[in-house]
Amino acid sequence: MPLSREIERLRAEHAALIALARIVTELLQAPGPARLTELASARALLRETLVRHLKCEDWILYPRLRATGDPDLMHITRDFELEMGDLAAEYVAYDDKWTTERVAAKWTEFSRETIAVFGMLATRVEREERELYPLADKLYAGVAALGPAVMDEATISS
Numbered sequence: 001m002p003l004s005r006e007i008e009r010l011r012a013e014h015a016a017l018i019a020l021a022r023i024v025t026e027l028l029q030a031p032g033p034a035r036l037t038e039l040a041s042a043r044a045l046l047r048e049t050l051v052r053h054l055k056c057e058d059w060i061l062y063p064r065l066r067a068t069g070d071p072d073l074m075h076i077t078r079d080f081e082l083e084m085g086d087l088a089a090e091y092v093a094y095d096d097k098w099t100t101e102r103v104a105a106k107w108t109e110f111s112r113e114t115i116a117v118f119g120m121l122a123t124r125v126e127r128e129e130r131e132l133y134p135l136a137d138k139l140y141a142g143v144a145a146l147g148p149a150v151m152d153e154a155t156i157s158s
Contacts, residue, residue, distance in 0.1 A: 061136070
């Protein structure tokens with residue numbers, strides 16, 4: 001898949017993650033555990049989208065950006081990778097901890113922890129949109145200027 005399309009897809013996933021986090025956050029506004037089935041569905045979709053998104057970044061995007069040799073991209077990619085650590089596994093552990101029964105029993109604690117987790121994820125999304133993706137766009141624009149033959153090679157396999 002061309003780099004530009006991969007970045008578009010990742011941006012669309014960011015939008016989906018934000019929308020899902022808003023849905024969960026709205027459900028957390030209830031004074032107690034209400035609409036647990038709807039909450040579980042939104043959380044499951046958020047988890048699936050987030051894990052897929054993070055794996056794509058880890059396995060496809062970051063290696064591709066590092067391979068460009070561009071010092072700015074290599075530096076920021078390394079920084080993002082180091083900061084991320086194993087965010088997918090950490091999120092899954094957080095999500096696994098909060099079973100429907102535990103959510104119902106510890107609603108306030110779940111709400112507080114979830115809001116904190118979503119805050120960290122929002123910060124991460126904002127940084128990627130502001131710092132990382134524009135550099136990838138710049139790389140793609142430079143490759144595109146070289147012509148179709150080179151652009152065809154500037155792809156990310158899926």
